[in-house]
Amino acid sequence: MPEKSPPLESNTVNAAPTKRFFISVLIKDINFMDAIVELVDNSVDSARTGSGGGNFAGTVIDIDHTESEFSISDNAPGISIRTAKNSAFRFGRPDDAPSNPGAVGEFGVGMKRALFKMGRHFVVSSATAEEYFSVDVDVDEWEAQTETAPNGWTFVMRTAGTNDDPAKKGTKIVVDKLYDYAIEEFKSVNFDTRLIAILKEAHANSLTSGLEIIVNKTAVSAIPATILSSQELLPISYEQVLDISGKEVRVRIIAGVGDPLLADAGWYVYCNGRQIEKAEKTERTGWNSAIDGGETVPKPHWQFRRFRGYLFFESDYQDVLPWNTTKTGLDVEAPAYRRIRADMSSAMLQVIDFLNQLDSEPDGPLAASVAAAPRVELTNLAPNPSFSFKPSTRPQRPKQSRISYLMNSEMVEAVKESLGARSNPEVGKQTFEYYVREEGIDCVPEESVDGQ
Amino acid sequence: MMAEAFLRLRPFGSIESYRYVGMGSVYFSDFSLFHGLCGFDPMISIEWTDDAKIQKRFELNVPLGNIELLFGHSNVTLPTLPWDLRSVVWLDYDGSLGKEVLTDVRYLAAKMQPGSFLAVSVNASLNDTDEGSKSSLQVLTDRLGSIGKIPSHVASAGAIKAREVAAVYREILTQELLDGINDRNAGRPVGQKLCFEQVFFFRYEDGAPMLSLGWVIFDEGQRASYAQCSFHTLTFYKSGPDPFAISPPLLTSTELREVSRCDQDGKYRKIEELPLPPSEVDKFQKLRRYWPITSYAEMT
Numbered sequence: 001m002p003e004k005s006p007p008l009e010s011n012t013v014n015a016a017p018t019k020r021f022f023i024s025v026l027i028k029d030i031n032f033m034d035a036i037v038e039l040v041d042n043s044v045d046s047a048r049t050g051s052g053g054g055n056f057a058g059t060v061i062d063i064d065h066t067e068s069e070f071s072i073s074d075n076a077p078g079i080s081i082r083t084a085k086n087s088a089f090r091f092g093r094p095d096d097a098p099s100n101p102g103a104v105g106e107f108g109v110g111m112k113r114a115l116f117k118m119g120r121h122f123v124v125s126s127a128t129a130e131e132y133f134s135v136d137v138d139v140d141e142w143e144a145q146t147e148t149a150p151n152g153w154t155f156v157m158r159t160a161g162t163n164d165d166p167a168k169k170g171t172k173i174v175v176d177k178l179y180d181y182a183i184e185e186f187k188s189v190n191f192d193t194r195l196i197a198i199l200k201e202a203h204a205n206s207l208t209s210g211l212e213i214i215v216n217k218t219a220v221s222a223i224p225a226t227i228l229s230s231q232e233l234l235p236i237s238y239e240q241v242l243d244i245s246g247k248e249v250r251v252r253i254i255a256g257v258g259d260p261l262l263a264d265a266g267w268y269v270y271c272n273g274r275q276i277e278k279a280e281k282t283e284r285t286g287w288n289s290a291i292d293g294g295e296t297v298p299k300p301h302w303q304f305r306r307f308r309g310y311l312f313f314e315s316d317y318q319d320v321l322p323w324n325t326t327k328t329g330l331d332v333e334a335p336a337y338r339r340i341r342a343d344m345s346s347a348m349l350q351v352i353d354f355l356n357q358l359d360s361e362p363d364g365p366l367a368a369s370v371a372a373a374p375r376v377e378l379t380n381l382a383p384n385p386s387f388s389f390k391p392s393t394r395p396q397r398p399k400q401s402r403i404s405y406l407m408n409s410e411m412v413e414a415v416k417e418s419l420g421a422r423s424n425p426e427v428g429k430q431t432f433e434y435y436v437r438e439e440g441i442d443c444v445p446e447e448s449v450d451g452q
Numbered sequence: 453m454m455a456e457a458f459l460r461l462r463p464f465g466s467i468e469s470y471r472y473v474g475m476g477s478v479y480f481s482d483f484s485l486f487h488g489l490c491g492f493d494p495m496i497s498i499e500w501t502d503d504a505k506i507q508k509r510f511e512l513n514v515p516l517g518n519i520e521l522l523f524g525h526s527n528v529t530l531p532t533l534p535w536d537l538r539s540v541v542w543l544d545y546d547g548s549l550g551k552e553v554l555t556d557v558r559y560l561a562a563k564m565q566p567g568s569f570l571a572v573s574v575n576a577s578l579n580d581t582d583e584g585s586k587s588s589l590q591v592l593t594d595r596l597g598s599i600g601k602i603p604s605h606v607a608s609a610g611a612i613k614a615r616e617v618a619a620v621y622r623e624i625l626t627q628e629l630l631d632g633i634n635d636r637n638a639g640r641p642v643g644q645k646l647c648f649e650q651v652f653f654f655r656y657e658d659g660a661p662m663l664s665l666g667w668v669i670f671d672e673g674q675r676a677s678y679a680q681c682s683f684h685t686l687t688f689y690k691s692g693p694d695p696f697a698i699s700p701p702l703l704t705s706t707e708l709r710e711v712s713r714c715d716q717d718g719k720y721r722k723i724e725e726l727p728l729p730p731s732e733v734d735k736f737q738k739l740r741r742y743w744p745i746t747s748y749a750e751m752t
Contacts, residue, residue, distance in 0.1 A: 184634045189627045192604030218608040 019143045019152075026091070026109070027117040030326045032185055035114035036063070036195060037202050039072050039173060040213065041274060041327065042111050044206050046076035046171060057210030063195075064216055065186045070118060073172035078128040081160055089124075089135065089155055109325065111173075120177035127169050133160040139177075196220050205273035225268065226375035227256045227308050232390040233373040235308075236347045237381040242339050247317040249336045254310040254378055255347035256387065257354070257370060262305035267344070269311045269330055271321040277330055284332050285309070286341065290348040303359050306370070307351055309344065310378060350387040365391030403428060453688050453742050454482075454571065455489040457651055457666060458540050463680035464567030464670070465538055468493065473533070473541045475499065475526070478513045482542060487516055492540065495519045498529050527555045535563035542571040544664075549574045549621045551597040554628045561632025564669050566646060567677070571666040572625060576618040576655065588612040596624070603627070618655055618663045619693055625665055626650070633669070645672050651683045653690040656698035663695065687741060701735035703728065708743070711736055 030038070040061055047059040061074045079088050091112055115122045116139065125134035136158045145152050163169075178186070185191050192215050199213055199220045207213065207222030214220070227235050235256025242249040258264065267285040269277035281287045281301065291304055313321050313336060322334030330337060358366045369389060412427060421427045435441075461467055472492035476483050476499070486492055495518055499510055507523055514521065522529050526543065541564070543556055553574060560570055578588045586594070589611050593599045599607060603623045606612055612620055629648060637645040646669060654664040670678050683689050688696045703711070707728055714723040723733060736743070 181634075181638075184630075188631070189603040189605075189623050190601055190607075193602050193607040194600045196604075196607070197599055216604070218604070 019145075022091075023116050023139070023143070026113050030113055030117055030328075032117060032181060033195060033198060034326055034328055035117040036070075036072075037198060038110040038114040038327070040199060040203065043072065043074040043076055043171065044203060044211065044274075046074065046078065047206075047211065049077055055209055056206055059210065060212045060214065062214045065191075067183055067186050068178060069174060069176045070178065070182070070186070071172065071174045073170060075170040078132075078169045078171055079126040080128050081131050081133050081157075084124075084126065084133050084135065084157065110327075115173070115175060117179075118182050119175040119179060122173060122175045124171070124173050126171040127163045129166040129169055130163055131161065132163045133157050192216050192218060201278055202275050203273070204275060205270065224377045224379070225310065226377050227254065227258055227310075227381070228370060228373035229256065229376040229381060230369070230373040232369040233257065234384045234388045235381060236350065236387050237378075237384050239383075240340075240343075242336055244320040244335050244339075247315060247320045249313060249315040249317075249320055251314075251336070251340055252310075252312040253340070253343055253347055254308075254312075254381065255344075255351050256308055257306045257351065257373070258308035258375075260305050262302055265301075265305045265307045267309040267311065269313070269322075271313045271323045271327070272315070272318065274323075274327055276323045276327055280330075284330055286345050286348060290345060290352055304352060304355050306355060306358075307348070309348060309351075311340065311344065347387070354387060354389055403432070453652070453654075453686075454542070454664075454666065455486055456742070457683065457686060458486065458490050458569060460681040460683055460686070461538075461540075461567065461569060461668070463677040464674065467491065469538070470568075471496070471537045471539045473498065473530075473539055475542070475544045476519070477544075478509055480513060480515050480519065482544070483519055484515045486540075487518075490540075493518050496522060496533065498522050498524070498526050500525045525552070527552050527559075530556055530559055535565065538565045538567045540569045540571075542573070544571075544573040545575070547575055548577065548595065549592075549624065550595040551601075554596065554601065554624070557625060557628045558632045561629050561669070562636050566669060566671040566674055568669050569651075569666060570629070570648075570669060571652075571664060573662060573664040574621060576621060576661040576663040578612060578614070578617050588617075592620075601628075618661070618695060621663060622653060622665060622693060622695075629667060643672055646670070647672055647675075649678065649683075650691045651686075652688055653693075653695045654688070654698055655695040687738070698739065699735050700739070701732040703732050703736060708736060712740065 027035075040063070043061045044056075047056050047061075059074065059076060061072065064071045089112065091109060111124075115124075115137075120139040121137065122139075123134060123136045126132065134157070135155050137155050142155070196215050196218065199215070200207070200222050203211065203213065203220075204222045204225065207220065208224050212219065229235055233256070235254060237252070237254045239250060239252045242251060264279050266279040266281040266287060267277060268275065269280065269285075277285070283289065291301065315321055315336075320334070320336055322331045322337035323329070324331050332338075354366075358370065361367065366389065369391060412424060415421075415431065416424070416427050419427060419430050421430055458470075459467055461470070468491035470490070470492055472483070472486055472490075472495040474482055474486075474495070474497055476497035480497065483495055483497060487495060495516070497510075497514075497519055499507075499521065501507060501510075501523060507521075510521055510523075522532075541560060543553070545553055553572065557570070557572060564570060578591050587610070589602070589606065589609075592612060593602060596602070601624055603620060606616075606620055633646050633648060640646075648667045648669045650665065650667050652664065652666045654662075656662050656664075668678060668681070668683070684691075690696050701708075707726070710726055711723060711728070711733055714721055714726065726733070
């Protein structure tokens with residue numbers, strides 16, 4: 001039975017939020033998948049405090065789900081009872097909350113928002129080397145408590161005490177009484193595929209620094225980002241330090257050329273190792289302005305499918321990093337981002353200029369430079385303030401053109417068998433060479449390059 | 453067999469009132485057959501060609517006056533049709549599973565009226581010699597446009613064996629249909645949500661390995677009507693991942709007749725007495741009910 005609100009003073013007006021409204025607003029800004037990633041963020045932050053800033057070797061985050069329950073556990077240092085009582089479950093970050101330099105979590109809302117997004121009952125258990133606790137929340141019961149009651153905005157710590165096994169540290173969260181959309185997602189045959197794909201990108205940095213993430217017994221493996229780099233093709237790579245209201249923000253800018261995949265082109269933005277933008281190609285990163293340069297007829301973006309830009313923001317002060325509250329995008333008004341915009345634009349224009357030249361001579365020496373440049377991991381790039389390129393002096397690849405057409409499948413199979421060819425491209429090549437030969441067309445057959 | 457399944461829809465409404473939508477090709481054999489057995493009216497055939505000469509060929513071959521021909525890709529054409537009628541839709545694709553197939557399935561999940569029947573047929577192979585050295589998983593991911601459509605156990609295995617392709621395709625198609633139905637159900641009250649049940653899952657050869665899946669879409673409140681359809685009594689009924697393999701027996705007409713005359717009471721003779729391979733006899737027995745008893749010849 002909901003408790004009755006205590007009577008107000010005669011000259012006061014109740015402006016307190018209701019819990020139901022508060023929860024509904026809180027969870028509107030995040031989608032279900034991002035909610036799970038939020039919980040992983042918390043585990044990563046906890047691991048970061050124990051690792052001394054970035055080496056996650058030995059840290060394991062385990063995610064399991066059935067149609068009726070979700071759980072995430074880690075072997076990170078855990079949450080102290082004091083932190084649990086005073087800040088971890090607050091909505092928002094109190095001024096006296098312990099800092100976690102370099103952490104991903106900042107706004108003091110991620111864990112709660114994620115849990116409220118998923119279901120109506122959750123249990124958070126955590127153990128440090130010294131102590132342990134567990135908080136069990138039934139959201140229906142909690143909502144029923146009047147907001148203005150003395151304990152209206154609190155949870156109950158069901159168990160707490162000394163940890164008798166200091167080696168057993170970590171946090172485990174279990175959510176059940178799942179919402180319908182959560183149940184539908186967990187029932188989906190491709191849910192784990194999608195979650196793994198997102199985690200690979202979001203925590204690529206941490207995964208390549210020793211972190212292990214397991215989703216329903218499948219390990220998430222990261223592929224380090226690479227960019228083309230050689231003596232003839234040097235990407236931009238430099239760092240600068242910004243002072244934002246007395247707080248230091250380190251920014252590394254990398255810009256250059258990658259594989260010709262439009263879906264992968266654009267800007268990748270990371271804050272404290274957490275990817276918040278992937279292949280961004282909107283005006284938020286200045287993409288349209290850089291490509292169109294003010295012209296009224298926009299250029300085809302396909303021409304710039306090789307552009308790759310990376311921004312890595314690092315700071316001990318999460319509040320000055322340029323991310324939104326859900327860590328799924330840039331806060332373009334953030335001072336740290338505004339300060340770097342001119343450098344981003346300059347970097348992009350240099351690479352775009354090169355790509356324009358490359359496009360004008362698709363089989364020339366620039367193309368040879370690009371084709372010859374190896375993929376280099378971003379962490380292995382040498383500092384370089386400006387994009388530089390030199391035409392290749394190697395013998396150029398002979399100019400090639402692609403011929404593509406449709407023919408009756410039965411006829412193709414018959415010709416394939418007749419030629420002894422193993423693939424349709426081989427049929428096309430042999431029949432073309434046959435024609436050239438039979439017609440006596442005068443040209444020196446170039447050494448063909450398969451796969452081009 | 454498909455016509456038999458469609459005829460079972462009577463508890464939802466008179467089968468003659470259903471609209472049929474298909475991809476008839478120039479033969480329109482499904483149209484002729486289904487009109488004859490089920491009495492569908494109207495009937496719509498979607499053909500993807502903008503070649504005027506080929507379009508004329510289709511028009512020349514239309515067998516019935518109530519067939520409407522629509523030329524265009526199904527992704528674009530299906531949304532132009534009104535979907536306020538109970539329908540039987542058979543999307544008989546020439547090619548393999550790709551994102552355009554999923555687009556159609558997703559759209560129809562959102563639009564088909566309760567009591568409707570959706571069937572999808574696709575080439576059940578991943579072989580494509582144009583793909584070069586790509587892995588089977590990469591081939592399928594490229595065709596579907598995103599790894600997010602790949603079942604998790606397939607993505608983690610990193611590859612798809614040839615014998616698993618049909619089962620994987622079934623999972624992907626069923627999930628796409630489920631995703632569409634779940635979206636449609638968002639916000640609907642309990643008891644009035646839509647659902648679907650698989651009725652058949654055929655595997656067969658038609659120049660290439662093929663699969664056909666069929667589902668009935670209905671309202672939760674119509675579950676009694678679905679039960680009255682008694683699909684489970686069909687010999688080819690398959691509601692799960694195990695397919696019904698259609699494998700024509702290698703028997704002569706005389707042998708087929710002899711098998712048909714046999715019975716276990718021995719009034720004529722027992723099947724075991726026939727000098728025929730048991731495996732071929734079994735294949736015929738499985739399909740016997742639906743084996744064509746006539747063939748048509750046009751006299752000119």
